[in-house]
Amino acid sequence: MISSPHTGDAAVVDDLTIDYPARRPSPAHRAVDGVSIRVGSNEVIGLVGETGSGKSTLARVLAGDLTSARGTDPAPVISGGQAHVLGHALRGIRRKALTQLTFHVAYLPQDAAARLSPELTVADIIGEPILARDRHYNRKAVGLRVATMLDQVQLPLALLDKYPFELSSGQRQRVAIARSLVLSPRLFIADEPTAGIDVTVRASINELIERLRVEGDFAAILVSHDLPLLRHTTRRVAALHQGRIVGLAPIDELLRERAHPFLAGLAEADEHSVVDANRPA
Numbered sequence: 256m257i258s259s260p261h262t263g264d265a266a267v268v269d270d271l272t273i274d275y276p277a278r279r280p281s282p283a284h285r286a287v288d289g290v291s292i293r294v295g296s297n298e299v300i301g302l303v304g305e306t307g308s309g310k311s312t313l314a315r316v317l318a319g320d321l322t323s324a325r326g327t328d329p330a331p332v333i334s335g336g337q338a339h340v341l342g343h344a345l346r347g348i349r350r351k352a353l354t355q356l357t358f359h360v361a362y363l364p365q366d367a368a369a370r371l372s373p374e375l376t377v378a379d380i381i382g383e384p385i386l387a388r389d390r391h392y393n394r395k396a397v398g399l400r401v402a403t404m405l406d407q408v409q410l411p412l413a414l415l416d417k418y419p420f421e422l423s424s425g426q427r428q429r430v431a432i433a434r435s436l437v438l439s440p441r442l443f444i445a446d447e448p449t450a451g452i453d454v455t456v457r458a459s460i461n462e463l464i465e466r467l468r469v470e471g472d473f474a475a476i477l478v479s480h481d482l483p484l485l486r487h488t489t490r491r492v493a494a495l496h497q498g499r500i501v502g503l504a505p506i507d508e509l510l511r512e513r514a515h516p517f518l519a520g521l522a523e524a525d526e527h528s529v530v531d532a533n534r535p536a
């Protein structure tokens with residue numbers, strides 16, 4: 256059990272259990288089962304695990320996305336333990352506190368790129384969170400911030416007036432990242448942030464996250480199997496299996512120890528990719 260939250264921590268998760276309530280014909284489902292983990296105020300932590308292990312559910316709940324049902328899918332419910340995010344207890348949190356919290360927590364869901372508003376330009380998409388918070392915010396300052404964010408994800412300014420349908424899926428993902436970071440969050444929770452992004456530009460995302468961490472007051476939880484990203488940005492990675500933590504260590508230690516078949520599979524895929532990279536063309 257993790258003792259009382261240190262106010263400086265980005266997240267303190269203590270014996271957290273998360274269920275999806277029953278919705279006919281599906282019975283209730285336990286997605287996260289007694290997870291404890293601490294994320295420092297300036298720490299980037301990784302989350303790995305096979306499909307269905309509960310990574311997205313944990314990320315979603317820690318991001319404060321506790322209420323919205325997705326289509327007909329029920330929203331997750333904290334049914335045991337507690338999680339403090341930036342000092343706020345999530346279990347039983349009131350709407351006002353949740354709104355305050357989400358000003359400082361950026362959430363990049365797995366389908367963020369597909370959910371960009373089709374009727375808005377790239378400039379409007381990235382700048383929207385600023386104006387949603389303060390609609391009188393100086394437009395010129397918004398424009399400057401949007402351009403800076405676009406540059407940070409290595410997209411050309413020529414894309415500012417484009418619509419999502421005019422972009423590649425990797426470009427859309429980078430727009431989604433720029434949008435989620437535009438308010439300078441203290442905690443960035445990202446579900447597969449480099450998914451769909453070309454390997455040649457992934458390094459820029461790795462560097463961006465590392466730079467934000469070094470600049471200070473920035474923590475992140477990255478759900479990802481992108482080993483270069485995990486190696487570049489995290490010191491510790493939690494491995495989940497059936498909603499429980501089965502390993503918590505630097506990524507290369509997890510791959511070396513192979514404490515779970517899933518980690519053995521990841522290590523083997525990594526070995527093959529190294530062999531392939533060294534093979535003459």
Ligand SMILES: Nc1ncnc2c1ncn2[C@@H]1O[C@H](COP(=O)(O)OP(=O)(O)OP(=O)(O)O)[C@@H](O)[C@H]1O
Pocket residue numbers: 275284285286304305306307308309310311312313328329330
């Ligand atoms: N809205 C929902 N209602 C009911 N069960 C759900 C819902 N969302 C997810 N689950 C179930 O909860 C478990 C954990 O799902 P989750 O999406 O968190 O796993 P994951 O590790 O992120 O998987 P993936 O890598 O495929 O995204 C799975 O068994 C999944 O089927």
